[in-house]
Amino acid sequence: MVVIPIALMVAIVVIDVLAPPDIHLGPLLVAGPAITASFAGPWLTGLVAALAVVAQAFIAVLRDRDELFSANHQAQIGALILVGSSLVIFCVLRERRARELTQVRYVSETAQRVVLRPLPKKIGPLRVASLYLAAEAEAQIGGDLYAAARTSSGTRLIIGDVRGKGMTSVGDAALLLGAFRAAAHRQATLAELVAFLDGSVCWNLAEPGETDRVGETFITAVILDIPDQGSSIDMVHCGHPPPIVLRNRRATTIDAYQPAPPLGLGEVAHPRYHVDAFKFEPGDLLLLYTDGVIEARDSTGAFYPLAERITGWTESHPEAFLHRLRRDLLDYVGGRLGDDAALIAIERQSAHASS
Structure with a gap:
């Protein structure tokens, strides 16, 4: 030059x-x-x-x-x-x-690795891929969160989104992730685990200097319990976008029968957590995501139709699937998202493949 x-x-x-x-x-x-x-x-x-x-x-x-x-x-x-x-x-x-x-x-990258640890590619009989898309070019972490923990009989996962932006949302996300990692393997039932997480967020908001945020700060989340054996998943839905199961190239949205309010509103709403169950068989692909995906807009202002876009996709491996989804989403919005987005793709392997 x-x-x-x-x-x-x-x-x-x-x-x-x-x-x-x-x-x-x-x-x-x-x-x-x-x-x-x-x-x-x-x-x-x-x-x-x-x-x-x-x-x-x-x-x-x-x-x-x-x-x-x-x-x-x-x-x-x-x-x-x-x-x-x-x-x-x-x-x-x-x-x-x-x-x-x-x-x-x-x-920023160090903080992301500490707070939002990358999920392992294989957890028990599950193949997993995770992706975090930051709306800001220089930001690597925000209020979107996810984590996984092994139990004696399966895997528990959480994906959530903190209301708001900035360092406050990062702190709330770190608090919830820490509570989940500490309690996911100790709480006997999924409902008890979610009640503990809700209490942790509420206790944090009750701390001095945080009381003005009570009722205004909350975290939407989906918490799953995926047993190693069987073909069913337990789910507690706390005001978060519902999971999608891709089976035989058909996308099915898993709506909760009795959704609970977001975490952090327990002191106000006194929720009773209902555990929903849905089928998740070998060969199925489970997609978890935050609202930064479905609220992404194209040049005309139309929202990204997630279930419609992924219907018919042939990618069965989680990493390949998320790679295509990332490319398709960014092409749809013109290269930059308006909000952070987190995604997790999970495939249950057959007993023969996992062995």
Whole structure:
């Protein structure tokens, strides 16, 4: 790349020397360091700027040795020095900003790995894939959450979405995930687990400094209990978008018979958690997602029709399925989501395949 500005300056020098005396192309030498600053750092930009100054002096010497000390050439050389110095300062500030952005990204990715741990690709007889799509280009974590925990007889999963945005929602998500990981393998029934999670969120909101958020902050969630044996799943639905089962290329939305209010409203609503059950057989693909998926809009304002779009898809492996879903979703919205989105795809393997 550095050949381009240098070749340009050489061409300017040659043309200026051969041109009539009343034509001066020396001011165009500033294009050399300007182009270099677009792709190089301060040292290389400074070097090209110095070469531009030397080239301007060379033009003056070749035209007339006395012109090197003329006011015209001195002004042009001074302008090149000023512009070159400004470009070097710009490159220094740009590199400092790039380092800060790299550090921010590193901290964000580290926080994501700590709070929102990637799900393993295989959990018992299940093949699993997870995906987090951030609405903000530089943000890697938000209020969407998911986690999985093994029990003595199966796997428990949670996917949820904290109302609101910013660091407050991240803290609420971290609180719920910590409570789930601590209690998922200890609570005897799924209803007891959800009651414990609801209590944890409510207790947090009752802490000093958080009481003004009571009734205004809540977390929608779906909590599942997938036994290793059998072909049924237990589910507690807390105001969250319902799961979808893809069976024989047909998408079926699993609506709850008695949905509960979101977590964090227990002190207000006093919910009784009803456990729903639905079929999940070997070869089926279970899709869990947050509302950032179904509330995504295209250029006309139409919502993303998730169940309709995935009907007929042949991808059976969770990773391949989510890869296609991600591409299809981003194409639908034009490349950027308006809200964070989390997705989990789960396939139950047959007893022969899992062994």
